[in-house]
Amino acid sequence: MENIKRLGILGGSFDPPHEAHLAMARKACNAFKLDKVMFIPCHQNPLKDITGHASPYHRVTMCQLATLVEDDFPVTPLEVIRGGISFTIDTLKDLKKTGAELHLLLGLDSYLTIGEWKDADLYPKYCKLIVFTRDGDFEDKVVPAKIRKITQFITGFDMPISSTDIRKMVRSGKKIERLVTPLVDVYIKKYELYKHFRDQNRLIDDPIKKFFLRGV
Known part of the structure; x- marks a missing residue:
């Protein structure tokens, strides 16, 4: 983290990570002169059911693969x-x-639900927000005023790709190579992720888990 003055944070389930995630990181870096954008896969999203999803360690691995050639996008x-x-x-x-x-x-x-997040009123103490919108035409009065004051926007972002749709495509046997990076596509096939609607919240091989623990 040395010499990093402006750090972007992109969190989420990344289940799986896809091209829109990478596009967001690139645009944020360029628009706001960020030194890095850190990808941070969550352990468990407080608002989502994990049934049928990939395990946390699968998702961390996929993020590593998705950003392998991106020097400015570290994964933690x-x-x-x-x-x-x-x-x-x-x-x-x-x-x-x-x-x-x-x-x-x-x-x-x-962004429009951030007022419901844990301790959202503390965000101005720790960060600024960069919000991606399609056309900039939306009503944000539901967002607390103190949050609006720390928010910057990137408009014209129109990449309607969702991890939910990708999982459904895999389950129905459709190709996803244009939606994810080649290595992520190969990884999903290798471990048969999302192929069946079942709880995949299990850990992969211990050596992979130990690798990430060692890197913390």
Whole structure:
């Protein structure tokens, strides 16, 4: 984390990570001169059911593969190692200790519900927001005023790709190579992720888990 003054944070389930995630990171770097955008797969999203999803360690591995050729997009298993339900405020507190200026990347849907997030009123103390919208035409009065004051927007972002749709496509036997990076596509096939609607919240081989633990 040395020499990183402006750090972007892109959190989420990444189940799986896809091209829109990478596009968000690239645009944020260019528009706001971020030094890095850190991908942070959650352990468990407080708002989502994990049935039929890939395990946390599968998702961390896929993020590593998706960003393999992207020097400015590090991946951390911080939330996975912490375990339990992942709350963004806890991660912001941890990363603030690095001394970097934090910029949290969000899609519009997430932004419009941020008032319901744990300790959202503390966000101005820890970060600024970068919100991606399709056309900039939306009503944000539901967002607390103190949050609106720390928010910057990137408009014209129109990549209607969702991890939910990708999982459904895999389950129905459709190809996804244009939606994810080649290595992620191969990985999903190798481990037969999302092929069946079952609980895949199991750990993969211990050596892979130990690799990430060693890298923390």
